[in-house]
Amino acid sequence: MSSHDVMPDMGLYQPVTVEDAAGIARQFSTRGWLVGGGQDTYGWLKDRAKRPEVLIDLKGIESMRGIRETADGIEIGALVTLTELTTNSLITGRYSLLAEAAGRVASPQIRNVGTIAGNVAQDVRCWYYRRGLNCYRAGGNLCYADTPEGMNREHALFNASRCVAVTASDTGPALVALEAQMVIHNGSSERVVSAENFFVGPNIDITHTTVLRPGEILTAVRIPAKWANAEFYFEKVADRNVWDFALVSISAAMRVNNGVIEESRLVAGAVEATPRRLDRIEQAIRGKARNQQTADEVAALAIQGARPLNFNHFKMPLLENLVNRAVRGHA
Amino acid sequence: MEIIRYRRDVWGEEVILGVSWDLLWVVAVTALILLAAHAIFMAVLAKKKAKPSSEGPRIKRHDAIDRAFHWIMAGSVLVLILTGIAPIVGLRISWLNIHWIAGLVLTFVVIFHIIRAIFWQDFKAMLLGPSDFKEPFDEKIKPGKYSFEQKGMHWAMTVLVIAVIATGIILFLHINTPWWNRPAVENEATLGIFFLLHGTATLGLIAFTAIHIYFAVRPEKIFYTRSMVTGWISEAEMKENHDTNKWKPE
């Protein structure tokens, strides 16, 4: 059993333009690995659970830094750190949901280095997968977690197609709630994908968590003005309050007029491989008062279709309770 | 290029994952080249024969129920191939449910066909005997209801389809379905062998499907395809291609 902890020998590129980075990424394809903050990367490499040959360090690319106002909202460079998200006045002022989510990631030092792109593009959490077991997600033919005796307390409730791992991202659900757009560059052209479509589940691509293909780089995240200064609710429940991944998290954005919910986006984290949009809840609360009564009426909808495993039943009441809180607007 | 995908697991054991999908491209390219060569050969070198008329009396070749079977099977095989290779070629669709549903459809129609062929159809018409092997080499010998090529295609397809179904069912038992939860895998190596067989059979199926479709649309054979839609061929077509002593239609 691997108990390595030294970085394996590999090449390192430090391009300074997106085009160069994409070129190198294309050249090495699956043998290359894009690094932003590297906080998820180095563990994979030290464990020898992933074996790329070269690292492509994106941090030298100035154009991927900074938070800018645009005609319709803001654009966050992919290299913006999670700490910057918690301190930048545009974010804390208008999109405090994202600031709160970023502020609950891992630990201060990891937030100081970890980037928004890395946080959304990070791989799923499943201890079997991360130990280098030969599971579906690693290209194998089976799942160790969803078996009659699997240890799957942290795993998925919904939409598990063979793989039952969950997204570990705290900011991913917040970005889906904010209807963010992900800007993807392949070196010559750019495509823009909604945050909701950026994440892919195992039913579609069991070995990837996002639509990014080899040679493509997530360069920026755009957040439309639509949800600026909306009413937000974020909560992450984890075993420990530092260095821990969500057992369940909730990100909600609402437009409320005279106490009535006009429009809302509710997204749960850590219940499936991607951020889970709770559209049934959104529909059910439209036009209703934002209060305890509404919350009690709709919360149970959140767990319809849940398929609990051996040890994760608790995520059902937890999700229901967090939805209840998000709808009523307080803990 | 590797033939079989292996991976060393955390226990240090080399485990078969399945067939190498590089072979998919080999199969595709090989089939394409061979068929293109055949097309060119036919277009340039082969003796041009007059096409028999499709007018005139109609001979019933396929019952409606058999035609339905054929097309359901064709559809499910195409869907299975498409959904099966989608994740391999990087097509992002939610393929697995469609795949196993199509697989179940295929399984049921194949079972239906086997039963029907054995008890209600002229099973012998499809049997491939030693005499059939002279047929391709002697222009004077004409086949009965089914030509040597047709019989060959049928039996190749039979073997391949049964192989994908049999291995597919085993793999099916290892995923969650509305009827059961997947079991713990006792032996990853055995499972890998089933994936290998399923993949290999699939590659064969893809190749033969390509050949089948190619011949089905060739001008000199397209009347067979028509017969698979409408059920009949013309008397002229029959006489040109079949020995009426061997095939006595109703």
Place this chain on the structure above:
Amino acid sequence: MNPKLTRRRFIKGVIASGAAAASTSLWYSVSGQNRPAGSVERLLSINVNGQVRRVDVSPQETLAHTLRYKLGLTGTKLGCNRGECGSCTVLADDVNIYACSTLTHEVKNKAVLTVEGLRAADGTLHPVQAAFIEELSPQCGFCTSGQIMSAVALLNTNPRPTREEARQALSGNLCRCGAYDHYLNGVMRASGQLS
């Protein structure tokens, strides 16, 4: 239980030919062979504790490794080498980071400060160091350098933090002995809020 009694062969080895190629180039790549063109230069000048140090750094080398193995700065500890404990915390341009989870090449343009660089030129201890002694903050001491660096980073930007702010700021530093209360007392003392 599913005991597998079969004799199975175990080879800890080369996963794929690519990985083999990567690891064979391991040590003798010091001489520069087997490096793809366009990748980073190994010889680096890095600014550590105010001094520019010239070091030969392999591309994948972590800052903690460079500090401890190449520069002899063993005050930076490796508790987990995984970004899960904080013992290796150093400052890079005044920001506290995990040196075990940072490539040295990533900080080549930054000023790195380790626990060894905190004393004033005249040898006076940094106020955080002095306060930690006064409060007997450390127990076993293995996490202490990291705690200090996070405290220094905090006080650089927030000279009079509340106790709550202090614990948030130090929360990326694990103390297995559980001396949290004492470290916080140390931070409060260093910021002049405890006497």
Place this chain on the structure above:
Amino acid sequence: MTFMHIGKDFTPPDVEGKVTGTARYAEDFRRDGMVFARLLTSPIPSGRVVSIDASEALAMPGVVGIFTADDLPPSAPPANPALAKDFITYVGQPILAVAAESEEIAEAAIERIAIEFERRPFVVDPLDTLVEGGPDPYPMGNTLIREGAAAAAGTTASGTAVGSIKWTRDQIASFRAGRFPTGAPWGEEWAYGDVDANFAQCTTVIEEPFVTIGLPHHSLESRTGMAYWENGKCYFHGSLQSQTVGHAQLARMVDVDPANLVFINENTGGGFGSKIFPYPMMAVTGRFAKALNRPLQLRITRADEFYIGSARSGMQGWIKVGLRDNGRVGAVDIAIIGDAGSGGGASGSSAAEHVSIMYQPEAMRYRGMSLYTNTTPRGAQRGPGQNEMAAVLSPIMDKAGRQAGLDLVELRRINAPGPDALIGPRQGTISSSYYPQAIDQAAELFGWEAKKALPRQISATKVRGIGVGEGYHSAGASGYDGLLRIAPDGKIHLHTGVGNLGTYSYAAVLRAAAETLQCSWENCVIEHGHGENHLPHSTYQGGSNTIFTETRSSHVAALDAIRKMKQIAAADFGGAVDDYSIGGERVFLSSDNSKGYTYAEVAQKAIELGGEYSGQVFAEDLNDTTKRSVQAMQGTGLIAAAKDTLPKTGTTPGFAVAMVEIELDTETGKFDILDYTGIAECGTIIHPKGLRQAMNGGGVWGFGMAAYERHVYDPQNGLPANVGLYQAKPPTYLDVPLHMKSGATDMPDPQSPVGSRGIGEPSQGCAVAALMSAISDALDGHLFNRTPVTADMILNHIAQNDFNTGDLKTNTF
């Protein structure tokens, strides 16, 4: 009694190094020509090594050697081998070490080694091997047989063997369902009093099952070692809690004469019981270095540390408790199956001992066994047995107390061990106890009565819970040596073989010598941490044991010094020895203090006199380690060395009581600790800041054990799920209260010259117990009957999900 030093804060000499980064731990040492070694660990939970092919690795440039079990003396189960060969018994067990010019090469080489394994059946839950037909963790069985007293509890030294014990399916089912299994065989058993008769007199009788799950120590400094050999001497930089007590053992392990072993260990980055004695991997470091004839560092990674760094045993148990109508515990019947992991020892008996001392039952019976599993080796961890027992016992006693209509603090007070308390199967006495006062002190500081009166419901989703918990550990021994030297420059060199694991007790205990010598602390120099500092044979440092034991050793050394000084002075100035006094770092004639010597002068005199005064002659009852140190220092000053033969009777107890108030969120299963109050009953306080550290650190450990930390194993393949720190979940800054309150009774124990006992372990036991009780209280007295209680369990309970609680499963949930 007023003291010069005792009870006053001081700055231990090692603190500055810790805050400046100059304090060096084993892996901070480098030596010219040093090679780096790494371990290859087993991927399988059970089996054996059939063959090893290292040819490819050895051919790699920079690889200098490989070291396997064949290079070590043979070892047989249940001894925990440094390197496994014929008996692999857990995932992560080291198989071999590879040394290379760099760590990178060593790690790459490990990947090039081909090993053929043969698998054997494995088991991760003790009840799964106990059941008839269940797999055995060793080919020869599943349970520890202790042959005689040679093997102390928790160790697997000689005198142990692996035996087999099985229950029927019905017995297992009955035990899992919380009933005592009739007719089942046990491994060990003790009782006192008439249990059945006493139960008959009880008005409240409850029966409960319980399960506690093991957890890794995860000391922040892993057990890295560095060794080199020069001129037949082995220099060993290691990480142990105890500096000298294991000297002879370590010398055997690395195969060197004890006189030629120099053990260097100034700082230890945590041990928590896992580094009390030399551990198997040290043999590899020392012998591999010798084999290669090069300095060698064997760095232990975090994952390695999880595997070989020891862990707490788990328990699966059943308890029956009876209360009389006056609230006294009339009888206790307890049965414990201990999970000893691979090659460890379980601590059921000491768990039962906790019950016997804390509740003083009139009659009690204990039945237990220690079962192996194919999980990491278990060993002592901060109050082994006692603390996990405290954790599960507390809510169970609360239930009994509530049924009997008693206040929960009152219940503890009624049964509290006072000075005449008795302990354990032999119902031995204790040296002293002010524990009832500690309960009152805690209730006062915490405000128990006021908090009890507060409403349970804080808001629609928040409920309050309060709890009281108790911790106990035996806190002292005797018979170790004290050693000091007064140099001609007047400096008093206080030598100690106590390890420095961060409690500062190594320094604090020496203040007893300074106290006795009435010298200023500034004139004292502490000699510790390095074999060449001439250290005495000191106690093993199992937390609580140091303070009582080593203040005595320090004291007897100081008395020896005073005797010698007085003799020297009396010889020169006339009169009887008893006519002389000390003070102001002088020895003088009591009636005329101008007649006397300064300590500096008397040291010079001692050198001139030689003999026993400066170490040429020494007491025969000293330990060999001490004797060597005395000999090495002869003629350098006044040497005082003595073995502690002061009177000692009964068990020396350390007690602590804690009270906790939590606010539990019924929608998330999470809670905040609003108030933590811990009171120690550890005799006289010798070092207030050190005591606060012990109490608060123990508190944090208690919170971890109560709510976060545990082993999780996959029963399908024997893989541990939570190897890394982020998965093992030790509490962080944000999981503990912002302020922690602590105090102590500060009353002297008559058997310590300064009145002090230790408190390292009870400080955790009281905290975990109080928190478990508070959680139970917040949930209307619901019993989880287990540790830890994690958020998911609380949520499941509130949602009435019956999932994953009960069934006494350990390691697998």
